[in-house]
Amino acid sequence: MTAAADPFDGAPLGAEPAAHARALAELRRARESAEAANEAKTRYLVAVSHEIRSPLNVIYGYAQLLERDESLSGAEAGTIIRRSAEHVTNLVEGLLEISRIESGVLTIRQDLVDLRALLQHVVDMFRMQASAKGLTLTLDVRDRLPEQVKADEKRLRQILINLVSNAIKYTPAGQVTLAVGYRSQVADIAVIDTGIGIPPEDLERVFEPFDRGSLAAAQRQPGIGLGLAITRVLARVLGGDVAVTSTPGAGSTFRFRAMLPSPATPARASGRRGRIIGYEGPRRTVLVIDDDPAQRHILRALLGGLGFVVHAAADGTDGIARAAEVAPDIVLLDIQMPGLNGWQVAERLRAAHGAALRIVMVSADAHAFRAGGDGRSSHDAFVTKPVELDRLVALVGTQLGLCWEEAEPVTPAAPPAPAPPGAGLPPEAAPLLACVREFAEVGHVRGVERAIEDLAGAIPAAGALAAVLRRQLGDFDLRALLGTLDDATR
Numbered sequence: 001m002t003a004a005a006d007p008f009d010g011a012p013l014g015a016e017p018a019a020h021a022r023a024l025a026e027l028r029r030a031r032e033s034a035e036a037a038n039e040a041k042t043r044y045l046v047a048v049s050h051e052i053r054s055p056l057n058v059i060y061g062y063a064q065l066l067e068r069d070e071s072l073s074g075a076e077a078g079t080i081i082r083r084s085a086e087h088v089t090n091l092v093e094g095l096l097e098i099s100r101i102e103s104g105v106l107t108i109r110q111d112l113v114d115l116r117a118l119l120q121h122v123v124d125m126f127r128m129q130a131s132a133k134g135l136t137l138t139l140d141v142r143d144r145l146p147e148q149v150k151a152d153e154k155r156l157r158q159i160l161i162n163l164v165s166n167a168i169k170y171t172p173a174g175q176v177t178l179a180v181g182y183r184s185q186v187a188d189i190a191v192i193d194t195g196i197g198i199p200p201e202d203l204e205r206v207f208e209p210f211d212r213g214s215l216a217a218a219q220r221q222p223g224i225g226l227g228l229a230i231t232r233v234l235a236r237v238l239g240g241d242v243a244v245t246s247t248p249g250a251g252s253t254f255r256f257r258a259m260l261p262s263p264a265t266p267a268r269a270s271g272r273r274g275r276i277i278g279y280e281g282p283r284r285t286v287l288v289i290d291d292d293p294a295q296r297h298i299l300r301a302l303l304g305g306l307g308f309v310v311h312a313a314a315d316g317t318d319g320i321a322r323a324a325e326v327a328p329d330i331v332l333l334d335i336q337m338p339g340l341n342g343w344q345v346a347e348r349l350r351a352a353h354g355a356a357l358r359i360v361m362v363s364a365d366a367h368a369f370r371a372g373g374d375g376r377s378s379h380d381a382f383v384t385k386p387v388e389l390d391r392l393v394a395l396v397g398t399q400l401g402l403c404w405e406e407a408e409p410v411t412p413a414a415p416p417a418p419a420p421p422g423a424g425l426p427p428e429a430a431p432l433l434a435c436v437r438e439f440a441e442v443g444h445v446r447g448v449e450r451a452i453e454d455l456a457g458a459i460p461a462a463g464a465l466a467a468v469l470r471r472q473l474g475d476f477d478l479r480a481l482l483g484t485l486d487d488a489t490r
């Protein structure tokens, strides 16, 4: 590509007033975009508190029932409370994710999701709320569902929770049905209610933030008008959309449709609790370095149960000494510790043990996120606390190249992580990708364009990745582009 002259380069002296006006316009634009960003942040924070309230209400309700009703099954209530608590945790993670998006690292997860189980969970979560209002809540599976679909599970669950909780809220009598169809890789999930309905003139505006429609009956219900706005954004993030049809006085149908492909052959590694019972080959040694005794205990119990030899240390100095003694295959390393922090420990471990030692950083602070595994970092992978144990096990498996042994009957489950676009590129791609990143980070569009072409020219296998990057560059979406680079270099 031939680089056009930069308009800011070598401006003639007489052009100063024009340059001044341009600088002023630049500043005005910068201020406007800062203000817009601020407003978006405020809206987001309000949205988050709204989102946290629904699962908290479920927890609160069940806790009170447990206090009053001795006949209520503790196990059943416990499961529902745990699921709701998981939902809150997920939301907090979502919040942290937004800050990652803002810093240019957007990741849309491609979990392998058991769609039927997910829908059933959502129905279970709301069963009590529905029956308290005398409503029937049913799950209606209309097509044969694949065992697993690829989707961002948290976002998908959040969409369903928002729609079902609305259906119950705006339905005084009758029923709410969660109907699911699945054809040609497209999931069609409808939440159908026999509620107050939505007047035709409100059908579009109810998706606007803070809009609660024009019906007094709707406005009498608690709410702040953010659920549908969030739902629509989430649905679009998943590559789908939400639409509504309604007959005032008779009910509404909210329909979420998205392509949720089912993997051709369900993968073999972990993804489901309790399925993995061990691994093939010699016993591997894990060293957990964490100042939190509870975390050490959990990891010891989890990994010990799978046949790993587990050692633990409570701080960095002790951890380095233990590593020298026991020669672990993998270290799970907390970042925030008194004394040496995790990054410093990782550097020293890497210097002492070389690349054969796998180092996984574990942190409660998602801001500390660095993907690792790029050959430059002293760590190989990063997970955030609270640690999802299934994911951690899968990660340990990938890092050590393990073949898992599964309990009978063998049920296929999720792989540790899907291949990101650009996975499997040869090592020569690394400096070219770094070059694309450098230009993108400073917003030098023409530099990015040139670097993408260099990448595509030199590495034929990077063709697909280059196409994605070109499209994102065409949209001037440098944040998304940086996210793609992160995924590709993970």
Ligand code: ADP
Residues within 6 Å of the ligand: 166, 167, 168, 170, 171, 193, 195, 196, 197, 198, 206, 207, 211, 212, 213, 214, 215, 218, 219, 222, 223, 224, 225, 226, 227, 228, 229, 252
């Ligand atoms: P909130 O429920 O907090 O008001 P939402 O964004 O979830 O916020 O919904 C916006 C508006 O859309 C509601 O105030 C209500 O008027 C209308 N609405 C949403 N879901 C339904 C439904 N299932 N039946 C009737 N009206 C609904």
